[in-house]
Amino acid sequence: MKKSISRKGSLVLGLIMALFAMLFVDIHDAQAEYGDVVINNYSDGAGMRPVVFPHWFHRVRFRCKVCHADLGFKFKAGGNEINMVKIIDGQFCGACHNGEIAWSVENCNLCHSAKPGTPTQVHESTIQKLAQPAGASKK
């Protein structure tokens, strides 16, 4: 009797533990990815953290053409001169981040999440590797 409990009972216990673990362990923090674009045209000046745009997350949900052909985003980090007025008006990011297709633009800190002072760049791009390691290149 004792033997069966210690073997099989521990299996059940294992199940319970696994349950607890899966329900209560937190997801670890976000990490910058290849293709993340830091946009810092006006953020530093306005006292907000620069914006980090994650390509990978959007790629899973939209094909390139939707933003770059239909919505008018140019292929240039910082080259679109996006500001809050345009976003609130429904241009650029505001075309989807309006509470309907995606969360609304009131969630400031989800976009404005880069370390203050980070220059506009495409994270881990080849040009960064070729240019100064200080990451000062503007592409």
Added chain:
Amino acid sequence: MNRLFVQKLGLAALLAAFGTGAMAQQAAAPQESAATRLAAGKIDKDQLNFNMESVGKLLETSSAARQIDGSKAPEAVARREKAREVYKSAKAALEAGDLTKANALLTETRATFFEAVRLAAPEEVSAKKLENDYKARLESVNALLGAYKRVANEKGSNAKSVNETVGQIDKSVAEAAKLAAAGKYKEGRAELDRAYLVAKAGVSSLRSGDTLVRSLNFANKEEEYQYELDRNDTHNMLIKVLVEEKRATNPMLDKQVENFVAKAKELRSTAEAAAGKKDHAQAVKLLEESTAELVRAIRNAGIYIPG
């Protein structure tokens, strides 16, 4: 006993799955996203202070605030006043220590402010973009139309259907131009989109399944010399991109690579000198050797690339 145990185990697993399923359902009711995770998080006092400051900037100094300041619409200014009031009460709640209330009021401030912005004719700011979008689309339509005509000509396609298609596109483009001239860039762009789709479909139907070959023919040795210069530059950059990290950790490798690179540089300057004397054939040969040295350097580092 074994069977009974297994039954119990199965029951446990089933119930567990249901339980977690139920919980997951609850969690899934509002579709999960970064925003819901953020909202569900515990409110942190420091963060709230920071957010309070950010919203303050939003209200007073942001591009949106400037838009309202410069706007002629009294409703916009009035709505912004309302936002300011909500902001004041949010600040008061924060000072009183009621974080939840402060957070909620802050959200309301933002929402009210955005309404104010929408009343302040934000289209003025976006107008330039609409014009740019129109121009970009027009360029694309023209490019595709030119390609379509050329390819149709090359392939000797049925003249009638080609003319029809071209006529359709031309008509749409003219329509769009009229709208654009009247300042209606958004509608103009919509019209251009129609032309664009026709052009796109046309080119696609002509070209689908083809293979085009861009062969390597040089008009003269000078052109080839330019090509070789590029090739040499490329390999220099490839050394940086492919081998840099390894060089940093392996001093012996670093020295070897350095030797190859030095030899390559020497050959290149000789080549450039030869080109200066208009002896492009010799320059090309020297550059080929220089690039070969760089290829050796990369291979030496353990990365195989064809020569």
Added chain:
Amino acid sequence: MKILNTMVLLAAGVAMATPVLAEQSGKEVFSKVCTVCHSAGLAGAPRYGNGADWAPRAANGIPNLYQSALKGTPKGMPAKGGNLALSDAEVKGAVDYMLAAVKDAIKPAKAEVKKEEPKKEEPKRAESKPAPAAAPAAAPAVIAAPTPAAAPAAMPVADAAASAAAATPATTDSLSFNRLLKPASKRNLPPPEDGIHDPSNDGTHALQPPLTVFGALPKSFAGNRVNWVEALNTNKINPRSDRLDPKAEQLVMDLNIVREVKGYMPDVVYPHKQHTQWLDCSNCHPAIFVPQKGANSISMAAILMGEKCGVCHGKVAFPVSECRICHSKKKDAPRMSQPVAAAPAK
């Protein structure tokens, strides 16, 4: 038998009642109890996010780490961090939370243990597709729950996802010789070290970590380390072609352009098909490429500097360290320059 019965019912009851119980997450426990010593490394405590501190300790196996946390160590760790009111699960959750921050540095210790899990997790995670309606991160956990895990219990799903995603190439720094295969310790760095996201921002912590999504996608060796074209073709992802209409069809054109190159390097084959699956003609034509044969002079140097193909490749699409994806048409003999008298280009 009776005890077994009670345990089973307990499990069920607990599972149902979990929302009410509200045990603290590993992160919460860490920020309340553990951070005091483990953030700054007081009294020699292994620091949060510091792989070098954790690697030797994790080398003895994770269960040993749990024991240290639960029972304390002679070196100075108090049992349950000095807070005996915490449950064992909460303490283990906190340990897991700290381990998650250094998972790459301590991978060798967990490699054997985790080998079985990823195999079982991956086919199941394919169901939790990150389509526009992203399933809650708890969903993969639900699917994996009934699997009687052979490995010691309480390995967080997040960790499994991480090791599943990164289990393929280099597991230690010694494999860093291979091309741009960054050693695991330099890939996907946590926020305090990646130089981009600000960890003191609450928004940063609410964002979805890429590895939870990448675990289910076909792998590649560079860039995001995801083979996006294959992911699309095998329907692991289903991105929209139109902002508003999820059912809109993408107009795909199949046209190959072969560009011959000098020497032994295989010729480049540019496939419109894979590109038009994602892009629109207007994205490239005419601003980047003139839609006419012979009208574009493209060089690798230009591409590396971010022009022509480099507008996307090396920034968002796979970087050009993956030569053979483009240089794919083999030659039997090296191509040397043609005699000058030959036909001019075009």
